[in-house]
Amino acid sequence: MAQATYASSDPPSFDELRRRAEALVPLLRERAAKTEALRRLPDETIADLHRSGLFRMLQPARAGGSELPYTAMVELAAIIGSGCGSTAWVLNNLASHHWMLGYWPKAAQDEIWGPSPDTLIGSAFIFPGGRARKVKGGYRLGGRWPFSSGVDPSAWNMIGAVVPDEQTGASEQRIFLVPASDYSIVDTWYVSGLAGTGSKDVVIADVLVPEHRTLSVEAGKGGPHPGSAINPGALFRLPWFALFGFVVAGVSLGIARGAIEQYVAGTRSKLGTYTGRSLADFSTLQVHVAEAGALTDAAEAVMLRDCEEAMRFAEAGEVPPMEDKVRWRRDGAYAARMCTQAVDIIFAAAGGGAIYESNPLQRAFRDIHAASGHFGVNWDANGVNYGRVALGLPPDTANL
Numbered sequence: 001m002a003q004a005t006y007a008s009s010d011p012p013s014f015d016e017l018r019r020r021a022e023a024l025v026p027l028l029r030e031r032a033a034k035t036e037a038l039r040r041l042p043d044e045t046i047a048d049l050h051r052s053g054l055f056r057m058l059q060p061a062r063a064g065g066s067e068l069p070y071t072a073m074v075e076l077a078a079i080i081g082s083g084c085g086s087t088a089w090v091l092n093n094l095a096s097h098h099w100m101l102g103y104w105p106k107a108a109q110d111e112i113w114g115p116s117p118d119t120l121i122g123s124a125f126i127f128p129g130g131r132a133r134k135v136k137g138g139y140r141l142g143g144r145w146p147f148s149s150g151v152d153p154s155a156w157n158m159i160g161a162v163v164p165d166e167q168t169g170a171s172e173q174r175i176f177l178v179p180a181s182d183y184s185i186v187d188t189w190y191v192s193g194l195a196g197t198g199s200k201d202v203v204i205a206d207v208l209v210p211e212h213r214t215l216s217v218e219a220g221k222g223g224p225h226p227g228s229a230i231n232p233g234a235l236f237r238l239p240w241f242a243l244f245g246f247v248v249a250g251v252s253l254g255i256a257r258g259a260i261e262q263y264v265a266g267t268r269s270k271l272g273t274y275t276g277r278s279l280a281d282f283s284t285l286q287v288h289v290a291e292a293g294a295l296t297d298a299a300e301a302v303m304l305r306d307c308e309e310a311m312r313f314a315e316a317g318e319v320p321p322m323e324d325k326v327r328w329r330r331d332g333a334y335a336a337r338m339c340t341q342a343v344d345i346i347f348a349a350a351g352g353g354a355i356y357e358s359n360p361l362q363r364a365f366r367d368i369h370a371a372s373g374h375f376g377v378n379w380d381a382n383g384v385n386y387g388r389v390a391l392g393l394p395p396d397t398a399n400l
Helices: 014-038 043-052 072-081 085-101 106-113 244-267 283-315 322-349 351-355 360-372 379-390
Strands: 121-124 130-135 138-148 156-164 171-179 184-186 200-210 214-216
Touching (some): 014 072, 014 085, 014 360, 072 283, 085 121, 085 244, 085 360, 121 138, 156 200, 322 379
Parallel strands (some): 121 156, 130 156
Antiparallel strands (some): 130 138
């Protein structure tokens, strides 16, 4: 199978990364069935993402990354997602961890990127999945966490856990950087959608995590943090979880765009099975294409607006108010919802032919519904949280 090649460029600009992403789309479509069968990204896809520089789109410039504005998470994932939803999902997850690592102490950044700035970092942010306790020199950590996307090629993992205070009864959410040698992977990933993401379970029996490899969630809410001195750019003043919905919704946008594109291309010259008429002449199908396109365009517009707005806060050195944070989460969830609606419209318009395994629309349908199940874009959870704050109540999410 062909592999992408690129001219040397370090770091690539957004325009160059966009060109490289577009060049990968045909290859990713060729590999889509193989990716599903493997239940993880093929080695050649991981190699292409490394060569392209896409994994490092948000990595600090000091580590050789492109340090692009946060909108790249939407725009570049949407391109890759039009070729393969699973690939875009892993790309955005692992690329976002390069960004998040920029908030850690220099010692942690150098420990991971020093041997190779290409080192991949997985994550498991189901905080209730683990417990940690403060000890001399760091924390003892243990637990089991599901949904660690892209864990197989990752040499490190960002593990979320709850740290209880035995004296006060309060608790704190912290994230721990753990090398692959300190955890085991349990292959639970037998799923109907986004099957190629390899989102397996991670298990830690009991390990010591040094102090410099752990960070409170408070450090990722938009204020100063241990990495501020060495990564002063606006990108590293953004609130992590207030913007996480766009990591997922950018993938949904790509899946929807790919479904529309492939449906339109296949329908232009297709004849109806029972009527023998040109399907392109059916006004109902024309309207379906229009509606699906309007939904995805609207989803993209609201996501880019919010990401640009968040960057303006960061450039001004301001922490965004809670009203804006919950609105961004609301918008990310609603954007993903619109993209899911777009795929549903196209899938229904395609009729019985869409259910064949050879038709890419069945994969788009399964993948986008799997994506919509992520808590970061769950409409009920994020809509309620926005409504609470709008009505004068505190948010029910602690990590914003």
